[in-house]
Each structure stands twice: as C-alpha cells, then as structure tokens.
Amino acid sequence: xxxxxxxxxxxxxxxxxxxxxxxxxxxxxxxxxxxxxxxxxxxxxxxxxxxxxxxxxxxxxxxxxxxxxxxxxxxxxxxxxxxxxxxxxxxxxxxxxxxxxxxxxxxxxxxxxxxxxxxxxxxxxxxxxxxxxxxxxxxxxxxxxxxxxxxxxxxxxxxxxxxxxxxxxxxxxxxxxxxxxxxxxxxxxxxxxxxxxxxxxxxxxxxxxxxx
Numbered sequence: 001x002x003x004x005x006x007x008x009x010x011x012x013x014x015x016x017x018x019x020x021x022x023x024x025x026x027x028x029x030x031x032x033x034x035x036x037x038x039x040x041x042x043x044x045x046x047x048x049x050x051x052x053x054x055x056x057x058x059x060x061x062x063x064x065x066x067x068x069x070x071x072x073x074x075x076x077x078x079x080x081x082x083x084x085x086x087x088x089x090x091x092x093x094x095x096x097x098x099x100x101x102x103x104x105x106x107x108x109x110x111x112x113x114x115x116x117x118x119x120x121x122x123x124x125x126x127x128x129x130x131x132x133x134x135x136x137x138x139x140x141x142x143x144x145x146x147x148x149x150x151x152x153x154x155x156x157x158x159x160x161x162x163x164x165x166x167x168x169x170x171x172x173x174x175x176x177x178x179x180x181x182x183x184x185x186x187x188x189x190x191x192x193x194x195x196x197x198x199x200x201x202x203x204x205x206x207x208x209x210x211x212x
C-alpha cells in the first residue's frame with residue numbers, strides 16, 4: 001500500500017509537537033517567515049526541538065529571509081530539511097548544505113509549475129500551495145486538486161486541507177505527502193488535538209481505500 005506522508009506545519013507549542021509524533025506524523029514544520037502569525041523566535045526553538053523524538057523530520061520554513069537568519073535558525077533548530085516559500089534562487093536554497101523543499105504557487109494567476117521546477121534543479125521536493133492572485137501562500141487557500149501537475153520530484157500538497165477534505169485531495173492528486181497548518185488549529189499556531197487526530201485518520205482511510 002502506498003502511504004501518504006503527513007507534515008504538520010506551524011507548530012508553536014511542545015505539547016502539540018509531542019502529540020503529532022504520537023499520531024505518527026512524518027514531519028513537523030517550524031515557521032521563520034517574518035509575516036506569519038506562526039513565526040517563531042529563537043528563544044522558542046530549544047523547547048520545541050527537545051520535544052521532537054527520533055525518526056520524525058524537522059523542517060524549517062523561510063520566506064525571503066536573509067541568509068544570516070537561516071544560519072541562526074539552523075544552529076538553534078538543527079533541522080533535517082529546509083522549506084522556502086519566497087523568490088529565493090536555487091543557489092540560495094541549496095547553499096546551506098541541507099536538502100530543501102521549494103513551494104510553488106497554485107491557483108488563478110500562478111506561474112506554470114512544471115516550468116518553475118526547472119528553476120530549482122536541486123530541490124528534493126515541491127510543495128504546491130494555493131494562492132490568491134497577488135498574495136503569498138500559507139493562507140489556507142484551496143486550489144483545484146484535479147489540476148495537480150505531474151512533476152519530476154515528490155509533491156507535497158498544501159492549501160486549505162482539513163479532515164473533511166484531505167481524503168478527496170489524496171484521491172484526486174495522489175501526492176507523496178500532505179501538509180496542513182490552519183486545518184488542524186483552533187487559532188493561528190494553536191493546534192487542536194482532536195482535529196490533528198481526525199486529519200491523520202482521514203489520510204490513513206484514503207490510503208486504505210486506494211489499496212482496494
């Protein structure tokens with residue numbers, strides 16, 4: 001059975017980190033994009049990192065951050081993967097010695113994703129995120145999952161996912177992974193344990209149905 005990987009993003013509390021790991025989530029995203037309501041300060045990093053058990057991937061998320069900020073976060077968080085949401089170049093993204101995920105916008109007015117992939121030959125994976133025209137991603141915007149392009153790297157599906165629709169999204173797009181933040185929250189950065197559990201259960205249900 002093909003297993004859809006799960007990434008929870010925008011965690012700000014150690015208890016949410018521990019619960020996500022207990023639920024079997026594969027990767028945890030920590031946000032360092034300055035305009036995000038989930039942006040962490042370096043003083044929060046130690047407690048969050050200590051809550052992550054072995055074999056769970058730690059992802060640090062940036063958007064047009066200076067290289068010096070990325071380096072500071074790397075020292076404090078010790079991530080396994082980097083994720084870039086802005087206009088960073090391939091050379092910048094790969095310049096920190098870690099594999100990286102590049103976000104590509106989806107939705108009205110977005111650039112052509114297959115064409116965009118050529119700009120990031122070093123990317124380990126691409127994250128497809130719903131965008132409103134002229135807006136940045138990470139806003140919980142859904143896009144048409146049936147239009148998910150076939151790319152030459154693993155695809156993370158994001159944008160407006162929650163327990164009610166993630167099964168539909170998996171069946172429509174067959175992504176390598178799904179990425180959720182606001183869809184498992186009671187407020188920005190405050191995860192809801194019941195929503196977290198329901199999301200994981202619906203992903204597993206979709207995987208089981210695809211196997212038959």
